[in-house]
Amino acid sequence: MQQIINDKQADACIVVTGVNHYYLTGRIVDGYLYIPGEGKPLLFVKRPLGIEGDGVAYIRKPEQIPDLLRRDNRFLPKRLLLESEVVSFATALRLQAALGMPEIGNVSSDLRRIRSVKSAEELDEMRACARIHASVYRQIPSIYQKGMTDIDFQIELEHAMRRAGSLGIFRSYGENMDIFMGSILAGDNAAAGSPYDFALGGRGASASLPLGASGVALTPGLTLMVDMAGNYRPVMSDMTRTFVIERVADEAYRAHQVSIDIHTAIMGMAKAGVPCAELYLLAEQMVKENGLEAYFMGTKQQAKFIGHGVGLEINEPPVLTARSKEVLQPGMAIAVEPKFVLPGIGAVGVENTYIVHEKELEKITLCEESLVVL
Numbered sequence: 001m002q003q004i005i006n007d008k009q010a011d012a013c014i015v016v017t018g019v020n021h022y023y024l025t026g027r028i029v030d031g032y033l034y035i036p037g038e039g040k041p042l043l044f045v046k047r048p049l050g051i052e053g054d055g056v057a058y059i060r061k062p063e064q065i066p067d068l069l070r071r072d073n074r075f076l077p078k079r080l081l082l083e084s085e086v087v088s089f090a091t092a093l094r095l096q097a098a099l100g101m102p103e104i105g106n107v108s109s110d111l112r113r114i115r116s117v118k119s120a121e122e123l124d125e126m127r128a129c130a131r132i133h134a135s136v137y138r139q140i141p142s143i144y145q146k147g148m149t150d151i152d153f154q155i156e157l158e159h160a161m162r163r164a165g166s167l168g169i170f171r172s173y174g175e176n177m178d179i180f181m182g183s184i185l186a187g188d189n190a191a192a193g194s195p196y197d198f199a200l201g202g203r204g205a206s207a208s209l210p211l212g213a214s215g216v217a218l219t220p221g222l223t224l225m226v227d228m229a230g231n232y233r234p235v236m237s238d239m240t241r242t243f244v245i246e247r248v249a250d251e252a253y254r255a256h257q258v259s260i261d262i263h264t265a266i267m268g269m270a271k272a273g274v275p276c277a278e279l280y281l282l283a284e285q286m287v288k289e290n291g292l293e294a295y296f297m298g299t300k301q302q303a304k305f306i307g308h309g310v311g312l313e314i315n316e317p318p319v320l321t322a323r324s325k326e327v328l329q330p331g332m333a334i335a336v337e338p339k340f341v342l343p344g345i346g347a348v349g350v351e352n353t354y355i356v357h358e359k360e361l362e363k364i365t366l367c368e369e370s371l372v373v374l
Helices: 002-007 018-025 062-071 089-098 108-116 120-137 150-163 187-191 250-269 276-289
Strands: 012-015 030-036 042-047 056-058 079-082 103-106 182-186 223-228 241-244 305-309 316-321 333-336 339-342 346-349 352-356 361-363
Touching (some): 002 012, 042 062, 062 089, 108 316, 120 150, 120 352, 150 223, 182 187, 187 223, 187 346, 241 346, 250 333, 250 346, 250 361
Parallel strands (some): 012 079, 042 056, 079 103
Antiparallel strands (some): 012 030, 030 042, 182 223, 223 241, 305 316, 305 333, 333 352, 352 361
16 A cells, blocks of 8 residues: 555555455444555544554544644645545545645555455455355255245345355445345346346336345246355355246256356466456357357346456456456456346356466355256
8 A cells, every 4th residue: 555655656545435444454443544655554533432552543523633643743645545436525525624635646446456366364264255155055945935036035045144144235336336135136037227237137126226136926937046145254255046946948058058168168268367358258259159149148238247356345356348458366356257138037147256376267156057946
């Protein structure tokens, strides 16, 4: 972080968001983490009480920060970096005014880039999360009961998730990306577009949260796509599996196999140094060869990516798109999710989380990938 501050010719950075507080300090506070270009950082805390340590100071409002900096023999910054992509305009203005109107620069993308390469400890945490994630998915055949709607099913699955240690919510990055425990898509609801920037949509149960399950009856001939959060550890996994309600047309099996084949091809190609765009183009080529372009990543509204980074947030860099300039690096974790939506049937496809190594990908979401009949 201090290298970034200096590279951007800034004097300091103030971190406000919970996810970056956790990444940099191991805790979430209502307050401000002040990182100078040189020297020790300071944590200005409003809540909770009881945090002690060198560099911790309690404040009621950001206007107290300048006096505390002067008391510590520090100059006020003339150029200040903020998480401008996610911090509210009002918060940015208040901090700027409190510190004597320094020039403001953006550090949001830099923090996301730093977090995209995980430490060995973070990767171990992600592997542990993925093992629990898979163990919960293996319970799905026993969770399903005839006569359920997609919402009934999701309620029971969320109960199993919580009993397995789910943290209950997961973080996603961006505006209007309300936290959701995951997505259940049955039948033609999979084709319903959503305002949220996820691979597939769904009408949802209410116009106030238009995503995922909508009350569809789980009847024979439909697929049930399960894309629920792997939020059993702070560093998450992401996984999708698809199920069949009693029987389904052969077209669903063919398209689902293409998704698995894309995963196999990407595993044979991806490693450190490979451009993310090449992975997307490989998937796109295989989709065209199989005549499935009209169903790839949706129908009416088609997503233009097949994967994304995973970590403390479910949608971290890199993004696997045709126009991506990003390159895989050792320690990155990516979720790959080639999916198809078939009219009258529903969604099919697989999503796995992989860890990037120098010469290969490591699959950590180890769970049955074929269509499972319920």
